[in-house]
Amino acid sequence: MKQINTAILIIGFGKAGKTLAAYLGKKGIRTVLVEQSEKMYGGTCINIGCIPTKAMVLQAERHQPYAEALARKGELTSSLRHKNYQSVDQYASVDVITGKATFLHEHAVRVVLPDGSDVEITAERIFINTGTVPLLPDLPGREQSSRVYTSTTLLEQPVLPERLVIIGGGFISLEFASMYAQFGSQVTILDIAPVFLPREDEDMAAEVRSVLTGKGIEIVNSAHVQRIVPGETTDRIQVSIQGTPRTMEADAILIATGRKAYTEGLNLEAAGVVTDARGFIPVNRLLQTNVAHIWALGDINGGPQFTYISLDDFRIVRDQLFGPRQRHTEDRQHVAFCVFVSPPYAHVGLREKEAAQQNLAYRVVKIPARVVPRTALLQQPEGMLKLLVDPETDQILGCTLFCAEAQELINTVRIAMKAGMTFGQLTNEIYTHPSMTEAFNYFD
Numbered sequence: 001m002k003q004i005n006t007a008i009l010i011i012g013f014g015k016a017g018k019t020l021a022a023y024l025g026k027k028g029i030r031t032v033l034v035e036q037s038e039k040m041y042g043g044t045c046i047n048i049g050c051i052p053t054k055a056m057v058l059q060a061e062r063h064q065p066y067a068e069a070l071a072r073k074g075e076l077t078s079s080l081r082h083k084n085y086q087s088v089d090q091y092a093s094v095d096v097i098t099g100k101a102t103f104l105h106e107h108a109v110r111v112v113l114p115d116g117s118d119v120e121i122t123a124e125r126i127f128i129n130t131g132t133v134p135l136l137p138d139l140p141g142r143e144q145s146s147r148v149y150t151s152t153t154l155l156e157q158p159v160l161p162e163r164l165v166i167i168g169g170g171f172i173s174l175e176f177a178s179m180y181a182q183f184g185s186q187v188t189i190l191d192i193a194p195v196f197l198p199r200e201d202e203d204m205a206a207e208v209r210s211v212l213t214g215k216g217i218e219i220v221n222s223a224h225v226q227r228i229v230p231g232e233t234t235d236r237i238q239v240s241i242q243g244t245p246r247t248m249e250a251d252a253i254l255i256a257t258g259r260k261a262y263t264e265g266l267n268l269e270a271a272g273v274v275t276d277a278r279g280f281i282p283v284n285r286l287l288q289t290n291v292a293h294i295w296a297l298g299d300i301n302g303g304p305q306f307t308y309i310s311l312d313d314f315r316i317v318r319d320q321l322f323g324p325r326q327r328h329t330e331d332r333q334h335v336a337f338c339v340f341v342s343p344p345y346a347h348v349g350l351r352e353k354e355a356a357q358q359n360l361a362y363r364v365v366k367i368p369a370r371v372v373p374r375t376a377l378l379q380q381p382e383g384m385l386k387l388l389v390d391p392e393t394d395q396i397l398g399c400t401l402f403c404a405e406a407q408e409l410i411n412t413v414r415i416a417m418k419a420g421m422t423f424g425q426l427t428n429e430i431y432t433h434p435s436m437t438e439a440f441n442y443f444d
């Protein structure tokens with residue numbers, strides 16, 4: 001077996017891993033980045049996650065035909081894959097090796113190369129960035145059906161399904177439901193949770209529900225899928241809804257019931273790295289595993305599954321290796337998220353129900369999205385914006401935005417909260433017109 005010695009080994013071409021590899025490359029540090037598939041250079045986000053889905057969401061909003069949208073998505077992801085590869089490969093001190101890494105011991109992995117030969121890579125420090133894969137529930141008939149897809153495989157289908165049934169009611173479900181309904185599919189969401197968007201405030205969840213159902217999407221909660229019955233032309237799904245049986249036909253079934261840690265084949269035991277009950281790799285606040293010279297970055301460490309958290313994991317490692325070692329996961333207050341339904345739904349800080357549960361004093365200020373002139377220009381008048389304010393200090397406690405450009409506005413609110421700006425300062429600032437940011441001028 002060929003032997004390679006390196007200072008740093010990164011397993012997985014995810015956001016944290018590739019950013020770290022490029023950073024080490026710039027510094028001339030000997031680094032090897034191992035990625036199991038050439039189709040995944042750049043990781044989940046650019047190949048099968050954020051970027052392709054948001055490309056499709058945009059095309060759906062622009063009423064582009066499905067086939068054209070798919071073609072554009074394919075061009076975009078392949079150009080990004082190439083760019084991502086170059087961003088790492090351009091450095092003389094960095095080698096990208098394509099193959100699956102399997103631990104031999106705590107300082108070495110074995111990688112089988114595409115030509116069948118293998119290589120042993122020994123490293124002083126190892127960074128695991130292997131991400132997640134879909135968690136598929138045990139449903140009778142699932143494996144026999146040819147119409148069951150994940151978010152990855154559905155986006156490879158050249159024909160728009162007439163009837164799409166989505167099992168799950170989380171991030172992936174809502175984004176796919178919104179986009180496929182806009183492309184023209186008849187969409188049904190079957191979620192096992194008894195209420196729609198259970199973590200969110202009821203008023204905001206009701207707004208989202210009303211917009212989605214207005215697009216013709218059927219949302220069914222307390223839906224326990226019993227079995228999938230594959231048929232010649234369509235599949236049938238047998239589901240129990242609060243004890244009442246129902247059967248529905250589907251041309252495509254998307255399983256979106258969460259994602260699990262991807263450690264398969266890594267042979268973590270050989271390195272002595274432990275996993276938790278869910279299969280993720282626990283880390284301390286500096287992202288070290290139980291083995292001090294092995295770190296776990298991105299989704300695999302069980303933190304929030306977002307590209308920007310994986311990027312922040314890189315920042316923590318950069319600070320440890322080259323900085324004052326002050327950055328850690330506990331710094332992360334007010335992490336925002338945005339679900340890209342149309343219009344998008346974003347949140348940061350406390351929700352009203354959380355403030356009430358904590359017996360905090362708060363004031364709620366809400367405006368409908370349509371009062372903001374920009375929503376008329378964008379032809380996206382739907383939605384509601386909600387701010388939670390401390391009545392004594394005027395500090396912003398939380399914010400939920402269901403409106404055009406919410407993915408941008410929420411970052412403004414996050415920065416305002418972090419900087420300690422008051423509600424009065426945020427809402428009395430001078431903003432460009434006509435912009436969505438001036439929505440904040442419409443709050444009293």
Ligand SMILES: Cc1cc2nc3c(=O)[nH]c(=O)nc-3n(C[C@H](O)[C@H](O)[C@H](O)COP(=O)(O)OP(=O)(O)OC[C@H]3O[C@@H](n4cnc5c(N)ncnc54)[C@H](O)[C@@H]3O)c2cc1C
Nearest residue numbers: 012014015036043044049050101130131298299305306307
């Ligand atoms: C459909 C979808 C939409 C999403 N949309 C968003 C969004 O809009 N915004 C957002 O912030 N997040 C979104 N996410 C989540 C986001 O994509 C992930 O949080 C992020 O990509 C995680 O990256 P990572 O750094 O953990 O690793 P990943 O990018 O998952 O990379 C892991 C890499 O490791 C490789 N690998 C695994 N095992 C091995 C091994 N043994 N040897 C070699 N290589 C290996 C894999 O092939 C993969 O390329 C979405 C996810 C999905 C699925």
Ligand SMILES: NC(=O)c1ccc[n+]([C@@H]2O[C@H](COP(=O)([O-])OP(=O)(O)OC[C@H]3O[C@@H](n4cnc5c(N)ncnc54)[C@H](O)[C@@H]3O)[C@@H](O)[C@H]2O)c1
Nearest residue numbers: 137168169170171172173191192193256257258305338339
């Ligand atoms: N815009 C974004 O930032 C974005 C977009 C997509 C995905 N993501 C990330 O990817 C992760 C995975 O997304 P996801 O949607 O797969 O998971 P999720 O955790 O968001 O949602 C899972 C859903 O599946 C339901 N469910 C679980 N088991 C079920 C069953 N047997 N039958 C019916 N419903 C069932 C749950 O009630 C829940 O609604 C997200 O948590 C998020 O971090 C982020």
